[in-house]
Amino acid sequence: MARIFGLKTAISFAVGVAAVAGLSGIVTAQGANDLDQARAAGLVGETPSGYVAAVGNETPAIASLVRSINMQRKEIYAVKAPAATPAVTIDQFAKATACQLIAKTKPGQKYQTVDGSWQTRNDGPAILPSYCPPA
């Protein structure tokens, strides 16, 4: 009886996980479009922390998008950081990513400097944090 119950629980758990995984897949697909659009519109920008943030007043939709993207980013940082040789902290990996993300912003897009101010990328190089190698 205990065995059957355990099996049932395991199956329902697996189904639950699959459902969640499917959902997050959809969220990821939507997030891609939304993130690109939000960045192009200057509503969301890259920060020196390796995460995105809303620029100016955020709508609930933007806030939710930012949360979703950052949560997924952190999950990836959490996998990649300890796998690096030698291992680094999540924060270090995130900041190293920020260097590249800010460097590759396109003209017109927003990015944040270490003092917290928002900049609009122009045709010149982006203002990178001091820990970033010169682009």
Added chain:
Amino acid sequence: MKRHKLTCAEAGATVPAMENVRIFGSRTGRQIGLIGLGSLALSGCITVNAPSEPIVIELNINITQEVVYRLAKDVTDTIEENPGIF
């Protein structure tokens, strides 16, 4: 005493007051003098050099260009593997 007068070889290592203490013999007196000097010097060092504020280690800069350089490949791969969120 003759040596002392001629060369002053050991004068610097003794406290003048200690030279009059002859109860324990001159050598012991000098040793006590040395210990006295040593602890004086030691306590002096601690008192003078003790920082008035706690030592603050700069933790804000927890990442260096060297780390970023080293991670460059991993980061590039990560961004390419996850186009939806980067």
